[in-house]
Amino acid sequence: xxxxxxxxxxxxxxxxxxxxxxxxxxxxxxxxxxxxxxxxxxxxxxxxxxxxxxxxxxxxxxxxxxxxxxxxxxxxxxxxxxxxxxxxxxxxxxxxxxxxxxxxxxxxxxxxxxxxxxxxxxxxxxxxxxxxxxxxxxxxxxxxxxxxxxxxxxxxxxxxxxx
Amino acid sequence: xxxxxxxxxxxxxxxxxxxxxxxxxxxxxxxxxxxxxxxxxxxxxxxxxxxxxxxxxxxxxxxxxxxxxxxxxxxxxxxxxxxxxxxxxxxxxxxxxxxxxxxxxxxxxxxxxxxxxxxxxxxxxxxxxxxxxxxxxxxxxxxxxxxxxxxxxxxxxxxxxxxxxxxxxxxxxxxxxxxxxxxxxxxxxxxxxxxxxxxxxxxxxxxxxxxxxxxxxxxxxxxxxxxxxxxxxxxxxxxxxxxxxxxxxxxxxxxxxxxxxxxxxxxxxxxxxxxxxxxxxxxxxxxxxxxxxxxxxxxxxxxxxxxxxxxxxxxxxxxx
Numbered sequence: 001x002x003x004x005x006x007x008x009x010x011x012x013x014x015x016x017x018x019x020x021x022x023x024x025x026x027x028x029x030x031x032x033x034x035x036x037x038x039x040x041x042x043x044x045x046x047x048x049x050x051x052x053x054x055x056x057x058x059x060x061x062x063x064x065x066x067x068x069x070x071x072x073x074x075x076x077x078x079x080x081x082x083x084x085x086x087x088x089x090x091x092x093x094x095x096x097x098x099x100x101x102x103x104x105x106x107x108x109x110x111x112x113x114x115x116x117x118x119x120x121x122x123x124x125x126x127x128x129x130x131x132x133x134x135x136x137x138x139x140x141x142x143x144x145x146x147x148x149x150x151x152x153x154x155x156x157x158x159x160x161x162x163x
Numbered sequence: 164x165x166x167x168x169x170x171x172x173x174x175x176x177x178x179x180x181x182x183x184x185x186x187x188x189x190x191x192x193x194x195x196x197x198x199x200x201x202x203x204x205x206x207x208x209x210x211x212x213x214x215x216x217x218x219x220x221x222x223x224x225x226x227x228x229x230x231x232x233x234x235x236x237x238x239x240x241x242x243x244x245x246x247x248x249x250x251x252x253x254x255x256x257x258x259x260x261x262x263x264x265x266x267x268x269x270x271x272x273x274x275x276x277x278x279x280x281x282x283x284x285x286x287x288x289x290x291x292x293x294x295x296x297x298x299x300x301x302x303x304x305x306x307x308x309x310x311x312x313x314x315x316x317x318x319x320x321x322x323x324x325x326x327x328x329x330x331x332x333x334x335x336x337x338x339x340x341x342x343x344x345x346x347x348x349x350x351x352x353x354x355x356x357x358x359x360x361x362x363x364x365x366x367x368x369x370x371x372x373x374x375x376x377x378x379x380x381x382x383x384x385x386x387x388x389x390x391x392x393x394x395x396x397x398x399x400x401x402x403x404x405x406x407x408x409x410x411x412x413x414x415x416x417x418x419x420x421x422x423x424x425x426x427x428x429x430x431x432x433x434x435x436x437x438x439x440x441x442x443x444x445x446x447x448x449x450x451x452x453x454x455x456x457x458x459x460x461x462x463x464x465x466x467x468x469x470x471x472x473x474x475x476x477x478x479x480x481x482x483x
Binding site for chain 1: 173174176177180181184185186187188189191192193194195196197198199200201217218219
């Protein structure tokens with residue numbers, strides 16, 4: 001018999017295990033900022049240990065750091081905290097190198113951390129704006145895999161965007 | 164095992180999110196970096212065609228928009244829905260309007276959720292109640308958000324209902340009072356309404372039954388009268404372009420209203436604000452911004468939880 005009325009105020013702790021075996025102990029309210037974790041926790045009889053084979057400890061740690069910040073501030077919905085959060089987010093993405101940004105974005109997407117994905121995609125977009133194709137490739141280490149002539153065709157058809 | 168990390172391996176939905184944040188020029192350049200980005204660009208279900216910022220004008224603009232949409236239709240089959248069509252074009256005559264509507268028809272045939280239509284012509288194009296545009300939009304049952312900017316409407320009878328639309332924004336619309344009534348009565352599911360800088364009427368009467376949020380920006384002086392009969396209204400924002408005397412605003416039947424914000428409004432007497440507040444027993448949040456008030460104003464309300472006063476033009480004392 002599950003007595004749903006016995007939900008106590010003591011916070012449940014979850015263990016999140018990253019692909020490299022690193023584990024994090026986090027409050028449920030923090031981890032459920034991530035849609036994927038929220039779904040797992042809502043399942044009946046879910047365990048407190050959650051394995052995340054697609055996320056490495058370093059990036060899981062960073063994702064959780066973001067969750068912690070944003071979960072805390074949710075509890076008192078003061079407008080002033082919104083501002084603090086914005087600043088914190090700005091600092092969070094300020095000096096991310098391309099490699100970290102990529103892995104963090106992959107992790108946030110995999111864990112369905114929608115707000116974090118929004119923050120990181122905006123960072124990526126800000127690194128694309130005003131850049132030439134070659135510079136975008138360089139910035140994100142993208143290799144062109146077009147067949148010969150394909151890229152020229154795109155440029156020709158959209159020449160206005162390449163001036 | 165150390166693969167060179169590359170953003171080009173991002174999942175398509177993530178690339179779509181990034182593309183959405185970019186102006187078209189940057190998005191097209193990004194799409195020329197690799198096959199993955201190219202294919203994400205073509206399958207991107209959000210379209211933003213703005214004649215003012217594209218180098219294509221008139222027919223060339225419509226040709227360009229048609230080509231882009233054809234590419235998408237070709238790549239994505241019927242099961243893929245369009246998310247958004249944003250269109251800003253020079254609509255001066257029947258011919259350009261019919262090409263304009265043609266683009267809308269492509270979007271509505273693909274269950275579009277958001278449509279934003281705007282003209283950038285010197286004179287507003289006049290749309291009548293029997294325009295094909297209305298029947299297209301009405302038949303699109305996926306449509307959630309509709310935004311109309313810089314048009315002139317003359318609607319001598321009511322329109323076919325836009326039963327799925329929950330959010331409507333009207334900006335810079337020239338419309339007479341009867342037409343406003345006919346227009347608004349066609350949105351039975353409306354929850355969120357924005358009316359900004361519209362002209363041609365003396366009174367704006369809103370009675371959409373499900374309306375929860377409403378924002379009005381008044382441009383005219385003397386200001387239009389605003390009457391809201393929507394019993395479900397929770398939040399009301401009243402703004403004026405110039406600081407002039409408060410026009411008549413009545414929301415006495417909105418007993419659930421909890422948030423009220425007024426901007427650029429002049430309150431003549433010490434009790435003027437209180438008289439308004441007495442209409443709203445459940446008010447919790449009140450914001451007064453850039454308003455002109457007498458030396459002192461009185462605000463007394465038993466339910467008020469948050470009061471914000473910004474840039475007021477007089478000394479303010481009060482509180483509760």
